Amino acid sequence: MFSERVVSGMRPTGALHLGHYHGAIKNWLKLQSELPCLFFVADWHALTTLYDDPKILEQYTWETVVDWLACGIDPTQATLFIQSRVPEHAELTLLLGMSTPLSWLERVPTYKDQIEKLKDKELGTYGFLGYPLMQAADVLIYRASQVPVGEDQAPHIEMMREIARRFNYLYGREKGFEEKAQEAVKKLGSKRAKLYMELRDRFQQEGSDEALEQGRALLQEAQNLAAMDRERLFGYLEGARRIILVEPATILTETPRLPGIDGNKMSKSYGNTIALREEPAQVTQKIRKMPTDPARVRRTDPGDPEKCPVWLLHQVYSSDDVKKWVVQGCKSAGIGCLECKQPVIDEIIRETTPFRERAQKYLDDPTLIRNIVADGCDKARELARETMRDVREVMGIAA
Ligand code: TRP
Ligand code: SF4
Numbered sequence: 481m482f483s484e485r486v487v488s489g490m491r492p493t494g495a496l497h498l499g500h501y502h503g504a505i506k507n508w509l510k511l512q513s514e515l516p517c518l519f520f521v522a523d524w525h526a527l528t529t530l531y532d533d534p535k536i537l538e539q540y541t542w543e544t545v546v547d548w549l550a551c552g553i554d555p556t557q558a559t560l561f562i563q564s565r566v567p568e569h570a571e572l573t574l575l576l577g578m579s580t581p582l583s584w585l586e587r588v589p590t591y592k593d594q595i596e597k598l599k600d601k602e603l604g605t606y607g608f609l610g611y612p613l614m615q616a617a618d619v620l621i622y623r624a625s626q627v628p629v630g631e632d633q634a635p636h637i638e639m640m641r642e643i644a645r646r647f648n649y650l651y652g653r654e655k656g657f658e659e660k661a662q663e664a665v666k667k668l669g670s671k672r673a674k675l676y677m678e679l680r681d682r683f684q685q686e687g688s689d690e691a692l693e694q695g696r697a698l699l700q701e702a703q704n705l706a707a708m709d710r711e712r713l714f715g716y717l718e719g720a721r722r723i724i725l726v727e728p729a730t731i732l733t734e735t736p737r738l739p740g741i742d743g744n745k746m747s748k749s750y751g752n753t754i755a756l757r758e759e760p761a762q763v764t765q766k767i768r769k770m771p772t773d774p775a776r777v778r779r780t781d782p783g784d785p786e787k788c789p790v791w792l793l794h795q796v797y798s799s800d801d802v803k804k805w806v807v808q809g810c811k812s813a814g815i816g817c818l819e820c821k822q823p824v825i826d827e828i829i830r831e832t833t834p835f836r837e838r839a840q841k842y843l844d845d846p847t848l849i850r851n852i853v854a855d856g857c858d859k860a861r862e863l864a865r866e867t868m869r870d871v872r873e874v875m876g877i878a879a
Contacts, residue, residue, distance in 0.1 A: 743789025
């Protein structure tokens with residue numbers, strides 16, 4: 481139950497663009513080959529701000545899945561599903577809400593930021609305040625060990641760790657826990673049991689993180705333990721509690737912010753995106769229209785790449801040689817701006833061609849994608865149900 485597992489979600493906001501690819505999906509591609517991964521379309525999260533326009537949500541949701549597959553997310557490696565098809569997420573959100581202080585939610589930096597940013601929209605809603613709580617449920621319900629997210633999401637992960645800790649503190653008190661844990665210690669075998677108790681002491685008395693890590697590793701390797709005993713021993717290591725919900729670690733996706741075609745961060749709200757499956761003619765047109773260093777009024781005027789948004793794209797897409805050519809050519813007016821843009825155009829088209837090719841299969845036969853998602857939802861639901869059984873039991877609502 482404490483195995484490695486990655487969970488991440490993405491709100492469906494329409495066709496994904498190159499910013500999504502460089503900012504998140506590239507990282508998912510790497511993770512899917514290393515660890516079991518669950519990737520889901522966070523359609524309920526989208527409703528927190530799109531509640532007045534739900535019609536486009538369904539289309540966006542499927543588009544998002546097509547885009548993932550187009551990028552090479554592989555349904556034989558990763559589990560792909562849609563949040564709303566696993567209603568257990570809602571149940572856990574509700575139950576976690578019982579013990580989550582309002583102040584934790586109000587303190588999340590994205591809360592006030594977004595309300596400020598989306599001024600035209602009424603976001604003083606219960607649903608929007610609860611956004612990070614729902615996100616906590618998304619992850620905790622799978623007992624994920626890791627969550628890959630961008631920097632802006634780090635406070636959400638921090639809060640979900642606090643929520644898990646609080647939950648375990650409140651509900652991990654099992655009758656006779658101490659005795660049961662001590663019985664389980666014996667099952668480790670005398671050598672391991674002794675080491676375990678030493679590590680436990682070192683963590684509890686000296687707060688040694690290293691001891692905690694070693695203790696966890698020891699339990700990870702103790703293959704002959706029953707799941708229940710293992711769970712107790714994880715809890716006993718840290719205190720006298722059973723661990724029901726696992727605190728996930730953040731995997732920060734550090735990427736150079738991909739600039740859009742105006743030099744600002746690529747984002748749908750700025751209208752400066754290049755879609756993942758943009759047609760080559762469109763890519764060409766968009767890049768050719770990009771503004772450049774304003775000093776280059778005429779072809780013969782020298783410029784400075786540092787003052788040009790095209791240069792930011794060269795930093796993502798071009799080799800050192802090409803970059804050298806740009807700097808020299810720009811400063812000496814040896815090259816024109818359209819000439820300078822061509823290698824970027826070529827690279828983006830080269831990068832996106834396989835995306836369009838892979839997507840075609842799914843666009844031609846939508847049942848393929850329906851089946852992938854149906855399978856993914858089944859797998860996710862099974863894991864979610866397991867956690868919910870434990871959650872209900874400790875909360876006294878097991879029926
Ligand atoms: N809030 C995330 C975002 O806007 C999307 C999201 C929802 C998510 N639930 C999640 C990300 C769970 C990681 C894990 O990017
Ligand atoms: Fe920008 Fe290239 Fe033109 Fe220089 S030559 S201003 S870097 S597009």
